[in-house]
Amino acid sequence: MRGFATPKISHFYYFQAVKTIKGLSDFQAKRPSVVTIGTFDGVHVGHRKILDRLILSGKDANLESTLLTFYPHPRMVLQKDTDLRLLSSIEEKTQILNELGLDALIIHPFTKEFSRLTAKEFVRQILVNRLQARRIIIGYDHRFGRNRSADIQDLRAYGNLYGFEVEEINAQEIDDISVSSTKIRKALNEGDLETANRYLGYAYTISGKVIRGKGLGRELGFPTANLQPDTPYKLIPRQGVYVVSATHEQTTRYGMMNIGMNPTVDGTREHIEIHFFELDQDLYDQPLQVRLHKRLRDEIKFSSLDSLKAQLTADQEQARNYIATLE
Incomplete structure (x- = not known):
């Protein structure tokens, strides 16, 4: 993969x-x-x-x-x-x-x-x-x-x-x-973003292009930009949910990102999906450089889409609270 x-x-x-x-x-x-x-x-x-x-x-x-x-x-x-x-x-x-x-x-x-x-x-x-x-x-x-x-x-x-x-x-x-x-790679693989960013001296970034996904996020009320990394040798951190930001049209946009397999809908390959809180527009084929600020949790398989939506709502509240400490 x-x-x-x-x-x-x-x-x-x-x-x-x-x-x-x-x-x-x-x-x-x-x-x-x-x-x-x-x-x-x-x-x-x-x-x-x-x-x-x-x-x-x-x-x-x-x-x-x-x-x-x-x-x-x-x-x-x-x-x-x-x-x-x-x-x-x-x-x-x-x-x-x-x-x-x-x-x-x-x-x-x-x-x-x-x-x-x-x-x-x-x-x-x-x-x-x-x-x-x-x-x-x-x-x-x-x-x-x-x-x-x-x-x-x-x-x-x-x-x-x-x-x-x-x-x-x-x-x-x-x-x-x-x-x-060594610690940066180890920390990212373990999901210890705090250590990785401390050793880097900046927020770890993933650069790529926005590609089309299945549209499930929009159906749940959480539209996402699906990121395809520019290079296949880029280290992708441990799967899970992260607080992120990106600069779009000279404005910093915050959101949350999931790295994972989408197990609730029986996904078969890894995806990187970003939901921006104050940005709801077509980003397809646009370049995007995403900065990772905090890891919230592991990816979870939920019993239903309603349970997934409830968790995403909780994630969003937690992410916004953290973002408030950055601004």
Whole structure:
């Protein structure tokens, strides 16, 4: 039900604050750069510590603060059978990163061919020749090159050879980052949205397009927008009912969302359905980015549609009470 094929991407992309996109063959660093490297899935609070350091380092040394990240996720290419689910789609990640003040965001297409670059080839071709790196900010346990054979000591040696310095992110900071990434995925899978949002530093989002459903919600007096996520590898939280919001026509709209199988009507596949409290119009085929604020309950199979309707009414009251604390 949640299987996927490896996403395809054929070029380097370079994003600026003005959202200009160029192939890397056209990319020219404005000046020498300070670079950090990683997947940065979710761009959570641990990642932001690194990015804050990167940006400050760039300003202090008059270097272009540059993030080199990858798409698809390396595990999706090298471990075909992995059931990896990501916290952010490439579009969601780019949206967040473009708001942080980086000078350059480069998304590299991760392929098997790219994975076969030796450590020296990666450093010389990408970091030195293309990015003009003068400083690399990286974790003590970072590994790179073919078969991940090189480590930070090798990077320091290349730095001496090619004229860049290496700033190490220490073990404690790396532990904080890895733990928060792990906890976010674990928390979402367990329905612990409070923990997930705390580690993210923002409300978890699901982006997608509104598609047609069976119309049952409207019959019950709770019309819903059925969301089809943009990417099949997006981590969908544990099934249940959530308080959510979305921006529609420059206005924040609140509502409640059900992730589940619709067991009361013998559903056979997972659906994501949002009922907006102050929005009753046709949203079919429109893009929607939904923010998850609070989990209310598990999905339940009711004995009748009347019982389901009564529960939805209670859910709505509980959701509205919670929303009142946000406004």
